[in-house]
Amino acid sequence: MTGRETRPRQRLGHGLRKVSDIAKLARLLALVSGAALALASDGANAQSAARNGPGQPRAAAARKAPAQPAPTGKPAERLLVEAAELIYDNDNNTVTARGNAELHYGPRILQADRVRYDRASSRVFAEGNVRLTDETGAVVTGDTMELTDDFKNGFVDALRIQQSVEMHGQPVRTRFSAPRGERVDGEQTTFESGTYTACEPCKNHPETPPLWQVRAAKIIHNNETHIISFEESVLELAGIPVGYLPYFEAPDPTVKRKTGFLTPRFITSTALGRGVSTPFFINVAPNFDITLSPAFLSNQGLLGQGEIRHRLETGTYLVRASGIFQTTPSAFLPGPLGAGDRDFRGAIESKGQFYLNDRWRTGWDVVGVTDKWFLDNYRIRNSNITTDYFREAVSTAYLIGQGDRSWFEARAYYFKGLSSYDWQKEQPIVAPVIDYDKRINGPGFLGGEVRFEANITHLDREATDFQGIPRTGSYLYNPTVNGVTYPLYETCTTFNRNTCIIRGLAGSNTRASAQLSWRRSFIDDVGQVFTPFAYLRTDAFFVDPKNSGYQNALAQTISTTDSDFSGRIMPAVGLDYRYPFVSNFGPLGVHTLEPIAQVVIRPSETHIGRLPNEDAQSLVFDDTSLFEWDKFSGYDRVEGGVRTNLGAQYSVVTPSGWYANVMFGESIQVAGVNSFRRGDIANVGLDSGLERRESDYVGRFQLSPNQNITFITRARFEQRDFSVNRMETGVIARLAPFAPIDLSMFYSYYDAQPQLGFNNRREGLTATATYHITPNWFVTGSALVDLTHYIDVRDTYANAYTAYLSNPVGAAPVYTNPGRAYLAGLSVGGGYQDECTTFSLNYIVSPTAAALGVTERNRTVLLRVELKTLGEVDLRQNVNVAATADGIAAAR
Numbered sequence: 001m002t003g004r005e006t007r008p009r010q011r012l013g014h015g016l017r018k019v020s021d022i023a024k025l026a027r028l029l030a031l032v033s034g035a036a037l038a039l040a041s042d043g044a045n046a047q048s049a050a051r052n053g054p055g056q057p058r059a060a061a062a063r064k065a066p067a068q069p070a071p072t073g074k075p076a077e078r079l080l081v082e083a084a085e086l087i088y089d090n091d092n093n094t095v096t097a098r099g100n101a102e103l104h105y106g107p108r109i110l111q112a113d114r115v116r117y118d119r120a121s122s123r124v125f126a127e128g129n130v131r132l133t134d135e136t137g138a139v140v141t142g143d144t145m146e147l148t149d150d151f152k153n154g155f156v157d158a159l160r161i162q163q164s165v166e167m168h169g170q171p172v173r174t175r176f177s178a179p180r181g182e183r184v185d186g187e188q189t190t191f192e193s194g195t196y197t198a199c200e201p202c203k204n205h206p207e208t209p210p211l212w213q214v215r216a217a218k219i220i221h222n223n224e225t226h227i228i229s230f231e232e233s234v235l236e237l238a239g240i241p242v243g244y245l246p247y248f249e250a251p252d253p254t255v256k257r258k259t260g261f262l263t264p265r266f267i268t269s270t271a272l273g274r275g276v277s278t279p280f281f282i283n284v285a286p287n288f289d290i291t292l293s294p295a296f297l298s299n300q301g302l303l304g305q306g307e308i309r310h311r312l313e314t315g316t317y318l319v320r321a322s323g324i325f326q327t328t329p330s331a332f333l334p335g336p337l338g339a340g341d342r343d344f345r346g347a348i349e350s351k352g353q354f355y356l357n358d359r360w361r362t363g364w365d366v367v368g369v370t371d372k373w374f375l376d377n378y379r380i381r382n383s384n385i386t387t388d389y390f391r392e393a394v395s396t397a398y399l400i401g402q403g404d405r406s407w408f409e410a411r412a413y414y415f416k417g418l419s420s421y422d423w424q425k426e427q428p429i430v431a432p433v434i435d436y437d438k439r440i441n442g443p444g445f446l447g448g449e450v451r452f453e454a455n456i457t458h459l460d461r462e463a464t465d466f467q468g469i470p471r472t473g474s475y476l477y478n479p480t481v482n483g484v485t486y487p488l489y490e491t492c493t494t495f496n497r498n499t500c501i502i503r504g505l506a507g508s509n510t511r512a513s514a515q516l517s518w519r520r521s522f523i524d525d526v527g528q529v530f531t532p533f534a535y536l537r538t539d540a541f542f543v544d545p546k547n548s549g550y551q552n553a554l555a556q557t558i559s560t561t562d563s564d565f566s567g568r569i570m571p572a573v574g575l576d577y578r579y580p581f582v583s584n585f586g587p588l589g590v591h592t593l594e595p596i597a598q599v600v601i602r603p604s605e606t607h608i609g610r611l612p613n614e615d616a617q618s619l620v621f622d623d624t625s626l627f628e629w630d631k632f633s634g635y636d637r638v639e640g641g642v643r644t645n646l647g648a649q650y651s652v653v654t655p656s657g658w659y660a661n662v663m664f665g666e667s668i669q670v671a672g673v674n675s676f677r678r679g680d681i682a683n684v685g686l687d688s689g690l691e692r693r694e695s696d697y698v699g700r701f702q703l704s705p706n707q708n709i710t711f712i713t714r715a716r717f718e719q720r721d722f723s724v725n726r727m728e729t730g731v732i733a734r735l736a737p738f739a740p741i742d743l744s745m746f747y748s749y750y751d752a753q754p755q756l757g758f759n760n761r762r763e764g765l766t767a768t769a770t771y772h773i774t775p776n777w778f779v780t781g782s783a784l785v786d787l788t789h790y791i792d793v794r795d796t797y798a799n800a801y802t803a804y805l806s807n808p809v810g811a812a813p814v815y816t817n818p819g820r821a822y823l824a825g826l827s828v829g830g831g832y833q834d835e836c837t838t839f840s841l842n843y844i845v846s847p848t849a850a851a852l853g854v855t856e857r858n859r860t861v862l863l864r865v866e867l868k869t870l871g872e873v874d875l876r877q878n879v880n881v882a883a884t885a886d887g888i889a890a891a892r
Contacts, residue, residue, distance in 0.1 A: 080104040093119045109133045142181075156181040159191065172835065172868050174198045174253050176219065194219040196228070198253075198869045199836035209239030211837050212867055226255045253869045257283045262291070263871040267379065271331040273299030287311040301327040303378060315363070317352030322380055332377065337420050337479060337486055339371040346370050347380065359401055366395035372418045391418035406438040423476075423489040425463040425550065426504060428614070433457050448520025455635050458510040459614060463550040465504035468492040469683070470759040473799035476551075495554040501757065502555055502681040505612045507546035513539045513635045531576040535629065537638055539568040541611055559681045562610045570638050572602035574629065589654030596665070598627050598645040604673035605640030613637060613680045621689045622726070623700040623714050626665050632675075637684065641672030659704040666719065667695040679755065687753035689716050689725060696725055708734045725751045740772035759795065763787040764824075779830035780842075789822035829862075838866040 084099025096116045097103065103110040113128025126145040133139050143158035159181035162173055175198070178191035196219060199210035217232035228250050235243040251258035262279040277295035284290060293305040305322040323346030332340040339345055347370070353363035369375060376391070393416040401408040412431035417424055434456040442448040467490060468474055476489040492500035517535035524530070543563050547553045555561070580594040615634030625631050626647055630639045647665020652658065667690060669677075674693065676685035689696035697717040704710045713729035730746030745767040752761050768782040793816070800813040829842030844860045866872035 095119070155183075172198055172253065173200065174869055176221070178219070188220055188222045188224075191216075191219040191221070193217060196230075197836065198867070199834070209236065211834065212237050214870075221252060226252045226258070228252050250870060257281075257286070257289060259283045263873050265293075265295075265873075266875055267295060267297065269299075269379075271299065271377065272297045272379075275303075277303075277305070297324075299328050299331060300324060305380075312354070314356070315352065315354030315361075317354075318350065320349040322347050322378070324378070332373070333481055336477070336488065337481060339373055339377070342371060344370065345374045345378075347374055359403060360399070361401075362399045364395075364397040366397065366414070367393045367416070368395075369393070369416065372416065372420075372422065372424075376418065391422070392416065393418055403438075405440065406436075408434075408436050410434045420486065421488060421490075423463065426461065426465040426489075428459040428461040428504060430457065430459040442518055442520065446518060446520065448518055451517045452515070453517075454512075454514045456510075456512045457615070457635070458508070460508050461504055461506050462546070464502060464506040464546075464552050464555050466490075466492045466495070466551065466554070467501050467503055467757050469499060469501055469757050470754050471757055471795075473796065473803075491551065492554075495551075495557045497558055500558055501683050502558060503617070504614065505545055505555060505561065505681070506550070506552040508542075508544040509612045509614065510542040511539060511635060513537070527580060529576075529578040529580070531578075532574070533576065533629070534573045535571075537568075537570040537572075537630075539570075539635065539638065541566040541568075543612060559609050561612065561681070562607060566607055566611060568606055568638065570602055570605070570640060572600055572629070574598065574600040576627070587655060589652050589658065592651045593648070594650070595648045596627065596646070599643070599670075600629060600645075601642050602640055602672075605638055605675045608673075608675065608678045609680045611636065611680070613682050613684055617682050617684050619676075619684055619688050619690075621667075621695065621698065622716060623663050623665075623698050626667060626698055631667075631690065632684075637675070637680065639675045641674055642670040644668050644670055657704075657706045659702075661700070661702045663701075664697065664699040666697050669693045669695075683755045686755040692719065694719050697722070708736070724749060736772075742768075742770045744768045760791045761788055776834050777830070777832050779828075781828040782826070783823065784825035786822040786824040787820065789824065790818050790820060793818050831864075836868050838864070838868075838872075840864045 081097055081101070081103050083097040083101040085097075087096040087098060089096065094116055096114065098114045101110075101112050101115050103115065109132070110126070111129070111131040111133075112126040114126070116125045116127075117123075118125070123146065128143070130142050130145050131139065132141075139162045140156075141160040141162075142156040145156050157180055159176070159178050161176040174196070176191055176194060176196055178194035180192050181194075182190045182192075184190060193216075195213050195215050197210045197213035199212060201210065202208045213236050214230055215234050215236055216230040218230075220229040220231075221227075222229070230245070230248055230250075233245050233248065234241045235245075249260070251260070259282050260280070262281050264279070265277040267275040267277065275295050275297035277293050279291055279293040282290040282292070288310045289308075291307045291309075293307075295303040295305065297303055301324060303322065303324040305320075307318060307320040309318045310316065323344065325344050326342070329340050329342060332338040334340040347368065349367045351363075351365045353361060355361045372391075374380070375393075395414040395416070396411055398409065398411040400410075411433045413433065414429055415427045417427055434454075436452070436454040438452045440450050442450045471490075472493045473487070474491050474493040475487040476491050478485055478487050480486075494500065515535055515537040517533065519531055519533035521529055521531045541562065542565055543561060545552075545555065545561055545563055547556065575598070577597045578594055580592050583591045585591060613634075613636045616632045616637040618633045619631065620633075621631065627645050632639055645665065645667045647663060649661060649663035651661040674691065676688055676690035677692070679686040685691060689698075696719050698715070699717070700712070700714045702710065702712045710732045711730075712732075713727070715727040715729075716725045717723065718725055727749045728746060731743065733741070733743045735741040735743065745765070747765050748763070750758070750762040752758055764787055765785040766783070768780075770778055770780040772778045797813055797815040804812050823845065826845040827842055829840060831838070831840030833839070840863070842862045844862060863875040864872065
């Protein structure tokens with residue numbers, strides 16, 4: 001055949017006779033791959049792939065033979081071609097690879113039924129199932145590709161582009177498709193009648209529309225600015241149009257930060273009216289950005305919000321501020337129940353952390369507000385707020401150092417009560433709190449471990465925090481608004497040792513504590529484990545009580561506290577003894593029975609009831625604290641006297657994976673003063689199960705049939721009649737693969753502790769569950785059921801009725817029985833989640849404030865929709881129908 005040479009399938013590398021032919025084929029591949037990669041719009045990756053070294057275009061490099069080195073000094077990539085036929089057409093001046101053509105050039109692979117290079121027009125044509133894969137894994141497919149040799153202009157028929165990007169640590173694939181695509185001036189790609197989605201096609205029915213996609217008359221992807229523009233666009237869900245926008249823009253998935261508008265947030269509230277927040281993100285620098293989020297509210301005006309985030313070489317910080325000049329302050333309750341008497345309201349928040357070196361770091365996490373209701377009234381969420389049950393914002397600043405076996409931490413705290421029932425003057429300012437912990441090996445003759453612990457704490461409080469025992473319903477202030485009386489700031493009716501305790505003492509209190517301890521374990525020939533230990537604890541108190549103002553002087557009628565300087569020393573020696581008996585019963589498992597005995601010898605505690613107790617008020621005696629050397633939770637109290645702790649545990653581990661453990665024991669005061677028998681100014685120790693010579697019994701039972709299910713029960717039993725004083729029992733289960741359910745359910749019972757202010761027993765249920773209907777669809781729920789709420793309501797009514805009889809003003813109180821089971825908290829909902837979409841709808845009921853069993857409730861519907869790579873929308877709607885005590889005058 002004249003002018004035409006046909007060769008069978010072969011691998012062509014350096015074996016081609018003409019170097020010019022190699023160069024032409026190399027150039028062909030480079031042109032196709034470069035142009036198609038540009039069409040793939042891979043942002044920075046495409047820009048990097050289009051370079052063969054600093055300042056050297058790929059097309060120029062392809063004109064050189066593959067054997068020549070690249071400008072960077074690295075060996076040139078070799079061209080490898082596989083095809084059924086390789087055709088040279090000298091008459092038409094073309095070179096064609098035909099029949100399952102596959103061209104390899106470095107990490108790039110071009111596949112097509114036919115690839116033709118027209119040397120006269122310098123145009124490249126790839127036809128039939130064209131597929132190009134680059135080194136990043138991006139795939140460009142189409143029926144045909146036609147490109148110019150500078151790949152600034154070109155066309156692709158039946159264009160399909162698939163990219164893989166990473167968002168929030170998860171891989172996400174995005175897809176463009178269009179009947180025809182055009183590359184213009186090397187800067188942008190235009191898709192006529194195109195679609196865009198991040199959803200995977202259905203494996204069994206790929207023709208089915210994806211869960212969501214944007215269909216537009218024209219999609220323009222600018223490769224320089226990395227912006228995707230949509231003209232005459234429609235959002236489709238499962239192929240059904242649900243929204244229309246004549247024009248909008250979004251950054252492509254390769255862009256992590258881009259100046260522009262974020263997803264708006266819609267607000268609906270009786271007090272605030274209707275409004276919308278339009279966040280605007282400003283990318284100042286790769287490590288610095290600003291977000292402005294003005295919210296236009298029909299009832300209150302303009303709410304300004306802004307956030308600054310800055311990442312430095314040694315750390316990061318952010319500052320968030322919000323504020324509003326209210327146009328309708330009367331929508332909120334007047335003080336001290338709300339901010340109805342304020343025109344301007346606002347908050348400022350900041351968080352930061354910086355690494356001084358590899359061992360030291362410092363930071364802060366603070367929030368300041370003009371009033372305690374602002375953040376909740378204006379739906380401003382803050383991570384510093386603890387829970388919905390105790391509304392409190394905690395601000396702190398810290399310095400932390402960590403060594404191989406040492407720890408240093410210095411902090412300052414400010415607690416801001418966010419409920420109407422909180423009196424800020426009773427909240428302490430704690431600064432500093434300094435902790436140091438160091439462990440070293442014991443000296444040669446002692447061995448074991450030596451540990452040094454130290455703590456310094458200083459705090460100030462304006463008003464003493466009193467609490468009546470039993471709680472009688474006495475309050476400092478009882479304002480009435482719109483016929484509703486709000487009891488504020490609990491106090492005592494009579495101030496004496498038997499009817500009133502002090503939760504926090506007014507004035508200034510500084511304590512410095514240090515403890516040096518040693519312990520070492522010895523195991524004899526028969527397996528007995530002996531662990532002798534010793535410690536020396538010293539405490540110095542500097543107390544300056546405040547006896548003027550408010551009710552502070554009445555503290556002296558309850559307890560005479562030490563003032564100025566007080567000291568305390570507590571030396572101790574002890575021995576811990578364990579003797580595990582182990583038997584292997586083969587298929588029945590390994591059984592271990594371990595008796596445990598511990599004795600601690602020390603003098604009696606001094607200054608009981610004469611010193612403040614701020615950090616040791618949480619005393620829980622159970623299986624976890626039975627063998628603690630000191631059972632108090634903080635430094636302000638120290639356990640004294642000679643005490644022995646006795647117990648035993650039995651465990652079973654089977655080859656099939658079963659695990660069971662049973663533990664039982666008690667604590668006995670042998671000699672000296674029982675620290676738990678004499679309560680301090682907060683009565684800590686009384687009603688604890690440790691106040692008698694022989695303590696209550698404590699026990700634990702745990703059963704795990706496999707690694708997915710755990711049953712656990714722990715309880716404290718009355719020593720005299722074995723009645724239950726405290727119990728927690730429940731199950732944690734992950735039933736998959738048997739059933740796709742995650743479940744947690746617990747029942748709790750605490751007997752009355754009248755000397756601590758808990759007049760009645762407390763009993764309740766908590767449960768959470770998530771059921772995965774399919775791998776994508778799920779339903780979830782949680783509930784908190786108070787089984788003794790009716791008792792609190794009954795007592796509240798009795799106190800109110802007694803007060804009415806003594807002063808019959810206004811309407812008599814009316815008793816309403818809330819029922820045996822009171823739903824204190826509830827969350828139910830469901831949703832859908834896959835690789836491109838997250839949807840969830842939840843209904844939430846939670847208390848926002850509480851006093852004497854009267855719980856104000858907050859009901860919220862929360863809708864969240866996220867279309868990955870496009871954005872997310874959160875819609876939160878409160879559905880309260882009754883006035884609340886959270887600073888709002890009307891329903892919201």
